[in-house]
Structures are given as structure tokens and as C-alpha cells.
Amino acid sequence: MTGLVFSSVVFAALLHAGWNALVKTGQNKQSGMLLLTLAHAFFGLCILPFVSLPQGTAWLWLIASGLIHMFYQLFLGLAYERGDLSRVYPIARGAAPMIVLIVSLSFGIDSLRGLDLLGILVLGLGIVLMAHGVFSSGEDRRLIPLALGSAAATAGYSLVDGMGARVMGDALAYVSWLLIFSAVFYTPAILALRGRSVLPRGGGQMALGLLAGFASFIAYALVVWAMTKAPIALVTALRESSILFAMLLGWLFFRDTMGPAKILAGLVIVAGVILTRL
Numbered sequence: 001m002t003g004l005v006f007s008s009v010v011f012a013a014l015l016h017a018g019w020n021a022l023v024k025t026g027q028n029k030q031s032g033m034l035l036l037t038l039a040h041a042f043f044g045l046c047i048l049p050f051v052s053l054p055q056g057t058a059w060l061w062l063i064a065s066g067l068i069h070m071f072y073q074l075f076l077g078l079a080y081e082r083g084d085l086s087r088v089y090p091i092a093r094g095a096a097p098m099i100v101l102i103v104s105l106s107f108g109i110d111s112l113r114g115l116d117l118l119g120i121l122v123l124g125l126g127i128v129l130m131a132h133g134v135f136s137s138g139e140d141r142r143l144i145p146l147a148l149g150s151a152a153a154t155a156g157y158s159l160v161d162g163m164g165a166r167v168m169g170d171a172l173a174y175v176s177w178l179l180i181f182s183a184v185f186y187t188p189a190i191l192a193l194r195g196r197s198v199l200p201r202g203g204g205q206m207a208l209g210l211l212a213g214f215a216s217f218i219a220y221a222l223v224v225w226a227m228t229k230a231p232i233a234l235v236t237a238l239r240e241s242s243i244l245f246a247m248l249l250g251w252l253f254f255r256d257t258m259g260p261a262k263i264l265a266g267l268v269i270v271a272g273v274i275l276t277r278l
Helices: 003-025 028-048 058-080 087-105 112-136 141-166 171-198 203-227 232-239 241-253 260-276
Strands: none
Touching: 003 087, 003 141, 003 203, 003 232, 003 241, 028 058, 028 171, 028 203, 058 087, 058 141, 058 171, 087 112, 087 141, 087 232, 087 241, 112 232, 112 260, 141 171, 141 203, 141 232, 171 203, 203 232, 241 260
């Protein structure tokens, strides 16, 4: 992984933690997720006139990813209704590299160095420690399956998007089309589940959604571009440096509890990220 790819993924990680914090600030987490999704589609539509049209099998990758993103957004919004940013986010993000690693090695999608493998395994240890803290601190245990559902969806769309963008040959075009498909699938799904209560209300909420959507769009475009330049499993693992940013944001802005066990788990996760860069 080159220095440019590395720094791009770390910057994307910071943006990703930032938009998750913006969604967490809202009273209705699914409403925030809907705003984010609609903002994605808006920015995607703005870019479409300047990028290439998908051809052939690229459409299949895009449709599959749009469906997986729908489940990711549903699970993540539900998890945030039950837990802190600094607890949900590390579980949701940290488990994904483990799933991507298993699939990548099983199907020979990418080759990995020994340090890459060690780094991802250390990341897995950190996420186990983070999940264990839910049981020891008396938090709502129902957040764990929801966060893990989000992690499984993250792993799914990471693999699909990495390969789909390689097929299409244009990361920005791929992300633009993908996030439009995501809005097409997620919007009717959340309206069917929650009704009109998720519809945005007020200019302030809409402005927040646009800001989160812009940060998320840029972050994911950088990540998908990186996946065309480096192994998907490695990029997915490195992106989870966002866990440290999310823990810091949760502590600073949401007054999340930051006990020694949670800090240790976060440091183990960061150590795994460092190993992937050595």
C-alpha cells in the first residue's frame, strides 16, 4: 500500500467517524440515516453527468451493493438507538475486517502479507474485548446482534464494492451510482418500518443531513478508490482506524463512559491498524 493510498484511507476513516457522530446527535437515528441516504443520492446525481455509464456486469455489482447497504443502514440506525457511539461503532466496524479476511482468503480474492494477517487478527482481538465490555458494564445487550449485523453488511458491501469498482474501472462513477441505488432501496424500506415519523423536519436537521452525507460520500469514494489500488481486506482493516476517532468523538461530545477496558480495547484495535502499515 502506497503512502497516498494509506493517507487517503485514514482521512476517509476520520470522515466516516464524523458522519456517524452527526447521525448519533439526532433524536431519531433512522431519520438521520434517511437524511444521510437522500444526501448520498443528491450528490451522486450531481456527479452523474461527468462520469461514465456502467456497462455489463457492473450493474449487477451495483444492485447487489445497494441492497446490502440498505441492511447496513437499518442495522446501524437500530444499534445507535440502544448504545453509545463509542461502543456500537467499534463493534460494527471492527468485526467487518475479520469477515472480509475469511472470505478473501477462502476465495483467493487478494494476497496478504504475514503482517497484514497479524494486524487483522489483532483487530479481531480488540473487537472481542470491546464487545465483552457490554456485558461487564450493564449496557443493553441487544446492541450486539444489531452492531454485528451492521458489521456483516459492511463486510458484504466492502467485498462487492471493491470487486465491482475494479470491474467498472471508475471508482467515482461506481460510488455515485451505488449510493443512488442505496437510497432507492433504503427509503421505501424505512418508511414501511417506521412510517412518517422518520421524515426530516426543520431546516437545521436537513442541513445536518447534507453535511453528514457529503462527508460520507467523500469518505466512501476514497475507500473504493483505494480498493482498486490495494487488497480489499487490507483497506477494510485500515479504514477501521475510524474506531479511535469515533471513541474520541463519543467521549468529547456525547460524554460516553471511557473506562480502562474500553480504552484498552481501542488501543488494541489501533495496534492492529499499525501492523497493517508496517
